[in-house]
Amino acid sequence: MLKLKGVTMNFGGIIALNNVEIDVDEGKIIGLIGPNGAGKTTVFNVILGLYTPNRGYIRFENSDITNKKTYQIAVMGISRTFQNIRLFRELTVLDNVRIAFHKNVKYSLLDAILRNKKFIKEEEEYLKKAEELLKIFGLYEKRNELAKNLPYGEQRKLEIVRALATSPKLLLLDEPAAGMNPQETQELKNLIKFIKEKFNLTILLIEHDMSVVMDICERIYVLDYGEVIAEGTPVEIKRNPRVIKAYLGEGDFGFAS
Numbered sequence: 001m002l003k004l005k006g007v008t009m010n011f012g013g014i015i016a017l018n019n020v021e022i023d024v025d026e027g028k029i030i031g032l033i034g035p036n037g038a039g040k041t042t043v044f045n046v047i048l049g050l051y052t053p054n055r056g057y058i059r060f061e062n063s064d065i066t067n068k069k070t071y072q073i074a075v076m077g078i079s080r081t082f083q084n085i086r087l088f089r090e091l092t093v094l095d096n097v098r099i100a101f102h103k104n105v106k107y108s109l110l111d112a113i114l115r116n117k118k119f120i121k122e123e124e125e126y127l128k129k130a131e132e133l134l135k136i137f138g139l140y141e142k143r144n145e146l147a148k149n150l151p152y153g154e155q156r157k158l159e160i161v162r163a164l165a166t167s168p169k170l171l172l173l174d175e176p177a178a179g180m181n182p183q184e185t186q187e188l189k190n191l192i193k194f195i196k197e198k199f200n201l202t203i204l205l206i207e208h209d210m211s212v213v214m215d216i217c218e219r220i221y222v223l224d225y226g227e228v229i230a231e232g233t234p235v236e237i238k239r240n241p242r243v244i245k246a247y248l249g250e251g252d253f254g255f256a257s
């Protein structure tokens, strides 16, 4: 479904990605791990068209998306969440989701100004879909609260809801468990598996919490200094000497378990 081939990305003298090759098969949850500064977020940014790689190419389904713009890539069906939560903090939970739907609007500006039938019908549809998503994520009761007042774990969930509003085929999650307590993390694991099935998603996941990666990912890519140093199942990755070495000095990444 997604293929990165020979992707190299330089920032001035820094080689953030060096000849990166990643294959994401449809319907899978794939993990992307690596020590700090390894290049994980840069992988997301080249996929999403925020950066154009210096070398290599990226294919999504049957299209070359290497030089496509971010909005074109979104329309093709790739959506993301951010490492640093990006919500409209002063808006309600519900409005945060409704706004996310507006990337898909079919009515014209004139329809909106006139508030005609087409506009009202479409807005009603978005409201219904937004409410459905909030129910799935257990956030419906909080729909009228301001986003900034949600506990951290729920703000992260709301980010995922917003990313789903565009009906993506491929969802890129950037550290979804960051800042979550163990109970929230456990819920998140179940939720990611659930939405993958429910919405027919393929998921590429950056995560530092090894329990999340090892429990829900079917395959894992390990980046170190911008290079893919290993690829395999969770069990293979846990045992891989290069991976263990790369993580030495990085503190407790749960590899002992």
Ligand SMILES: Nc1ncnc2c1ncn2[C@@H]1O[C@H](COP(=O)(O)OP(=O)(O)OP(=O)(O)O)[C@@H](O)[C@H]1O
Pocket: 011, 014, 015, 016, 034, 035, 036, 037, 038, 039, 040, 041, 042, 043
């Ligand atoms: N826009 C940029 N300009 C210059 N250097 C950058 C830029 N983006 C990333 N880098 C550099 O590229 C390297 C990879 O960074 P990246 O953020 O992709 O790592 P990461 O694996 O996501 O790290 P972390 O786990 O800390 O989020 C780092 O050396 C970083 O400083």
